[in-house]
Structure formats: structure tokens, C-alpha cells
Amino acid sequence: MAKTLDTTLLASRLRLVVGHFVRRMRAEHRFPLAQGAVLGRLDREGAQSIGSLAAAERVRPQSMTQTLTDMEGDGLVKRCPDPSDGRRTLIELTPHGLETLEADRRHREGWLAESLADLSGAEQRTLADALELLERLSEK
Amino acid sequence: MAKTLDTTLLASRLRLVVGHFVRRMRAEHRFPLAQGAVLGRLDREGAQSIGSLAAAERVRPQSMTQTLTDMEGDGLVKRCPDPSDGRRTLIELTPHGLETLEADRRHREGWLAESLADLSGAEQRTLADALELLERLSEK
DNA sequence: TATTGTTATACTCTATAACTATA
């Protein structure tokens, strides 16, 4: 039976490591993390409403509006009225947004994705399992 | 032999889960995370220089100066000249800083530390192992 | 010259509150 760890120390270490990792990701990207997240999601899932993007990223709709306004200003996304519901706005990738995403992916190959690929299958599994746990903690 | 996962998807999920977790932690704390980190470190390790705090938290010295200036304004820490090196400033906890830290720890017991304690020993081990991996990724 | 820390400035990221427009 595995022994229980000191949860206060584990909590501190969690905060420190996660904080460091976020700063490292930020430094590595060519454009803001929050924007990259939206680009990736639009590419994977297609055009969708602002509220749905906010829910998926688990930020407030107001925060997402701000991110999208910045991105629209940079020509990465386009706002389109939803024909079936006048309250909704659909967000879609522009060609420039897609190019930017692909350039970022190529660049990150030099770091995160490549580093992850360097891990053993067991290590990748450990990381994936830990993400499940982290998500469970976040939901509580 | 464990199969290799899709590293692009794992990278996306890593960003999402970690981002969500950080926002959850931020929302749960009574005062800024960066300040809580400093309070905990000073309590565990005792008074130390600004540069050493910055290195431990892996932020720039300028960022740490800013954090500490805010904290000093709130009476959480005190700047003391290092008697052995006029360039250095030692940071020490004030009684108010210690009280604040202890109050925060009691409050967090209601969430993170308690949630971690609810995990099985194996799950805690998975999380601790993943932190090692995450730290290795951050260092690369 | 090298090291420690600060000031000035700016950007990212997110939140709450109050609002408008549509259903």
C-alpha cells in the first residue's frame, strides 16, 4: 500500500511547478497563450459562439470577449452574426489565423510537443493521468 | 510496452488543464498567489535575499521586487539591510505576515490540501511524479 | 567590472459590475 504524502508540501510544490511551467509556456509562444488556445480550438472544432469558447476554456464570457476583440484586431478571427439567433456571435478562423496557428505549431515542435514526444510512453501516461487528477481538483 | 500518446493533443490538454487549475487556485486564495508563495517560503526557510526568492520562484528579480514592495506595503514582510553585504536586502516575515499565512493555510485546508489528502496514495504518487516531469519540461 | 536591487513602463490575463440587444 502506497504511503500518503505530505499534502501541504505537495500543494506548495504543485503551485510552484505549475507556475514555472506557465511562465515557460508564455515565454515560448509568439503570441498570447489565451489566443493560442482559441486558435487551436477553432481549428479542431470549427466556428462557435463566444459563450461556448468561454465555457470550454473555463473563463468568463467577458474575458473571452476581450481576448477575441484583441484577436479580431490582429485579423486572427472574424465575428459573424449567427443567422439562427440574433443574440449570438459566431467566431471563425481567418486564413491569417490559420497560418499563425500553423506557424506556432511548427515553432512549438521545437519545444513542448517535442519534449513530450521525448518522454517514454509510461511517462506520458503518468502526465495524462495527473491531468485527470488536476482537472478533478479544479472542479471541486 | 506503453503506447505513445498524441503529443499535440497532450500539449493542448496540458495547457488547458494547467490554466484552469491556476485560475481555480487564484480564485480560492485570499491574497495573490505570488505573495502566498513568498510567505510560505519565508516561513519554511527563514529570511533571505530578494535574488534568492526570485531564483527559487523562477521569476525575474524585478518581478520579485514588485511583489515584495506590495507585500511590504501591506505589512506582510520587512526589508532589512544585510549586515555582511551592503548590496543585499534580507526579507523577513512580520508577525502579520505569519498570521496571514496561517489563516490562508486554514482556509486552503477547505480545498487544495484537503482535496489532495482525499486522493489515494497511488494518485498522490502519480501527481508527484508528473510534477517531476513538468519541471523537467520547464527546464528544457 | 560584476552583482544586487530598483524604477519605469508595458503587456497578458482575468475578474466583477453594469449595460444593451435579442429571445
Place this chain on the structure above:
DNA sequence: TATAGTTATAGAGTATAACAATA
């Protein structure tokens, strides 16, 4: 009334550049 989104505002968190003081 309820829902989708926006505007206004503020605060946390961090960075780079330029600087002063001390070793």
C-alpha cells in the same frame, strides 16, 4: 424574464530596459 454579448474598470502577475549602489 432569461440569455448572449459588450463596455468599463481594476487588479494580479510578469517582463524588458535603464539605472544606482555596493563589492
